[in-house]
Amino acid sequence: MVAKDESPFNCESCTNKDRDVRNCNNGKGLTEAARAVDSYSDVIVAELKDKSANKVFRLGDIRLYECPLSYINVESVEVIRLVSLADGSSTLLLAGGWAAQPTWFVEAYELYKTEFYKEVKGSENEHGNR
Numbered sequence: 001m002v003a004k005d006e007s008p009f010n011c012e013s014c015t016n017k018d019r020d021v022r023n024c025n026n027g028k029g030l031t032e033a034a035r036a037v038d039s040y041s042d043v044i045v046a047e048l049k050d051k052s053a054n055k056v057f058r059l060g061d062i063r064l065y066e067c068p069l070s071y072i073n074v075e076s077v078e079v080i081r082l083v084s085l086a087d088g089s090s091t092l093l094l095a096g097g098w099a100a101q102p103t104w105f106v107e108a109y110e111l112y113k114t115e116f117y118k119e120v121k122g123s124e125n126e127h128g129n130r
Protein backbone atom coordinates (compact mmCIF):
# COMPACT_ATOMS: atom_id res chain seq x y z
CA MET A 1 0.00 0.00 0.00
CA VAL A 2 1.04 3.56 -0.59
CA ALA A 3 1.67 5.63 2.49
CA LYS A 4 -0.97 8.24 3.13
CA ASP A 5 1.00 11.33 2.14
CA GLU A 6 3.14 9.65 -0.46
CA SER A 7 2.35 10.09 -4.12
CA PRO A 8 2.07 6.77 -6.00
CA PHE A 9 3.42 8.69 -8.99
CA ASN A 10 7.17 8.50 -8.72
CA CYS A 11 9.75 6.37 -10.46
CA GLU A 12 11.33 4.96 -7.32
CA SER A 13 9.50 1.72 -7.98
CA CYS A 14 10.55 1.49 -11.64
CA THR A 15 13.42 -0.94 -12.13
CA ASN A 16 16.69 0.19 -13.70
CA LYS A 17 15.74 -1.58 -16.90
CA ASP A 18 12.32 0.09 -16.82
CA ARG A 19 13.92 3.48 -16.33
CA ASP A 20 15.65 3.14 -19.67
CA VAL A 21 12.86 1.44 -21.59
CA ARG A 22 10.16 3.65 -20.12
CA ASN A 23 12.22 6.82 -20.45
CA CYS A 24 11.67 7.74 -16.80
CA ASN A 25 12.17 11.45 -16.11
CA ASN A 26 12.64 11.89 -19.84
CA GLY A 27 16.22 10.59 -19.65
CA LYS A 28 16.30 10.38 -23.44
CA GLY A 29 15.76 14.13 -23.61
CA LEU A 30 12.70 14.14 -25.83
CA THR A 31 11.15 17.45 -26.80
CA GLU A 32 7.78 18.36 -25.38
CA ALA A 33 6.05 17.41 -28.64
CA ALA A 34 7.61 13.94 -28.60
CA ARG A 35 7.03 13.12 -24.94
CA ALA A 36 3.27 12.99 -25.41
CA VAL A 37 2.12 12.58 -28.98
CA ASP A 38 -1.41 13.05 -30.23
CA SER A 39 -0.53 13.19 -33.91
CA TYR A 40 2.65 12.09 -35.57
CA SER A 41 4.55 14.50 -37.77
CA ASP A 42 7.65 13.52 -39.75
CA VAL A 43 9.73 15.52 -37.29
CA ILE A 44 8.34 13.67 -34.28
CA VAL A 45 8.69 10.27 -35.93
CA ALA A 46 12.30 11.07 -36.77
CA GLU A 47 13.05 12.25 -33.25
CA LEU A 48 11.53 9.13 -31.64
CA LYS A 49 13.55 6.92 -33.95
CA ASP A 50 16.67 8.97 -33.40
CA LYS A 51 16.45 8.72 -29.63
CA SER A 52 15.15 5.13 -29.73
CA ALA A 53 12.11 6.04 -27.69
CA ASN A 54 9.37 3.47 -27.19
CA LYS A 55 5.69 4.05 -26.72
CA VAL A 56 5.17 3.52 -23.03
CA PHE A 57 1.56 4.24 -22.40
CA ARG A 58 -1.57 5.16 -24.23
CA LEU A 59 -3.96 7.60 -22.65
CA GLY A 60 -6.92 8.12 -24.93
CA ASP A 61 -5.52 9.65 -28.10
CA ILE A 62 -2.23 10.54 -26.47
CA ARG A 63 0.76 8.22 -26.68
CA LEU A 64 3.30 8.72 -23.96
CA TYR A 65 6.95 8.16 -24.78
CA GLU A 66 7.87 8.72 -21.19
CA CYS A 67 7.04 6.79 -18.06
CA PRO A 68 3.58 7.98 -17.00
CA LEU A 69 4.84 8.20 -13.45
CA SER A 70 7.41 10.87 -14.23
CA TYR A 71 5.40 12.51 -16.98
CA ILE A 72 2.78 13.45 -14.46
CA ASN A 73 4.24 16.67 -13.15
CA VAL A 74 3.36 19.39 -10.72
CA GLU A 75 0.65 20.71 -13.01
CA SER A 76 -1.02 17.33 -12.86
CA VAL A 77 -1.05 17.22 -9.09
CA GLU A 78 -4.56 18.58 -8.94
CA VAL A 79 -5.76 15.82 -11.26
CA ILE A 80 -4.06 13.19 -9.15
CA ARG A 81 -5.53 14.68 -6.02
CA LEU A 82 -9.04 14.49 -7.47
CA VAL A 83 -8.53 10.95 -8.68
CA SER A 84 -7.12 9.67 -5.43
CA LEU A 85 -9.82 11.49 -3.46
CA ALA A 86 -12.44 9.89 -5.65
CA ASP A 87 -10.79 6.52 -5.23
CA GLY A 88 -10.37 6.84 -1.48
CA SER A 89 -13.93 7.94 -0.89
CA SER A 90 -15.54 5.82 -3.63
CA THR A 91 -17.18 8.99 -4.91
CA LEU A 92 -17.00 10.21 -8.47
CA LEU A 93 -16.27 13.76 -9.53
CA LEU A 94 -19.78 14.39 -10.85
CA ALA A 95 -23.07 12.79 -9.94
CA GLY A 96 -24.52 10.36 -12.46
CA GLY A 97 -22.08 7.49 -12.74
CA TRP A 98 -19.08 6.91 -14.97
CA ALA A 99 -20.84 8.02 -18.15
CA ALA A 100 -21.26 11.49 -16.65
CA GLN A 101 -17.56 11.96 -15.83
CA PRO A 102 -15.29 14.09 -17.99
CA THR A 103 -13.07 12.05 -20.29
CA TRP A 104 -9.88 13.36 -18.70
CA PHE A 105 -11.10 12.15 -15.32
CA VAL A 106 -11.94 8.65 -16.58
CA GLU A 107 -8.57 8.39 -18.30
CA ALA A 108 -6.67 9.67 -15.30
CA TYR A 109 -8.53 7.21 -13.12
CA GLU A 110 -7.66 4.33 -15.45
CA LEU A 111 -4.03 5.33 -15.41
CA TYR A 112 -4.05 5.61 -11.65
CA LYS A 113 -5.61 2.16 -11.24
CA THR A 114 -3.32 0.52 -13.78
CA GLU A 115 -0.22 1.84 -12.09
CA PHE A 116 -1.59 1.20 -8.64
CA TYR A 117 -2.38 -2.46 -9.30
CA LYS A 118 0.91 -2.98 -11.09
CA GLU A 119 2.58 -1.82 -7.94
CA VAL A 120 0.43 -3.99 -5.71
CA LYS A 121 0.71 -7.14 -7.79
CA GLY A 122 4.36 -6.68 -8.59
CA SER A 123 5.82 -7.08 -12.04
CA GLU A 124 3.06 -7.65 -14.51
CA ASN A 125 3.67 -6.82 -18.12
CA GLU A 126 0.15 -6.78 -19.39
CA HIS A 127 -1.98 -3.71 -19.69
CA GLY A 128 -5.68 -4.16 -20.24
CA ASN A 129 -5.78 -2.77 -23.74
CA ARG A 130 -9.06 -2.01 -25.36
Ligand SMILES: [Zn+2]
Nearest residue numbers: 011014024067
Ligand atom coordinates in the same frame (compact mmCIF):
# COMPACT_ATOMS: atom_id res chain seq x y z
ZN1 LIG B 1 9.25 5.46 -14.25
